[in-house]
Amino acid sequence: MGETTIIHLSRLIALERRLDNVANNVANADTTGFRARQLSFQEYLSPAKENDGDGKKGRPVSLVNAGFQYPDASGGAIQLTGNPLDVAIVGDGYFAVQTPQGERYTRAGAFTVDSTGRLVTMEGQPILSRSGPITIAAEERSVTIAADGTISSRQRVVGSLRLVRFDGPLQAVGSNLFQGQTPALDIPTGSVRLSVGALEKSNVQNVQEMSRLSELTRSYEQVGGLLKNSQSVDDLNKLGTVPD
Structure with missing residues (x-):
């Protein structure tokens, strides 16, 4: 397989990952607490080939390598709902949520009370104090x-919402849950203001993402055409063969 083919194929794979990422952002433009995903890319230099008899060592090939996905940290717009159990965080911070996979974190403050009396997310995950x-x-x-996150009934103070922050990056888990790559740091009660009767909308810039999706689709088709034109039918069949 020639260097040109390898470069085209590397670019095609990177474009495909970007397309998947942008499509996911567009699909979640109306998801409460969703934060747009971004992709980190870096250059990967393939090892230089040994000389082929002419005494010259081949040069390394510069390829595209998709590093990692990370959420856009900017906040979404606050939308008033009037529901007393809807809460939006104004500023930095995340609600702590208990899931079967362990503790996770969210900006989606649409809460309800389940049949057992627990304060939960709309997916039924318990909210933590x-x-x-x-x-x-x-x-x-x-x-x-x-x-300030204090939860009260007419009879007593029931508890206080646990709010946390992170010094390191977060990893998205599902549509609006995150897990930290560094320990969660508790935010003192009252240090972050909550907007009650409101929800934080997705921070996806829908027009921008749709434009990006169109551009990426055109680039994907162009690179796919270059790859096809640079190869014989036999070479393309080899590229399309998936090992068992």
């Missing part, structure tokens, strides 16, 4: 959430 899941007794179901 510093002492664990938040449970509301049947006679206390009329609850309010204050701007």
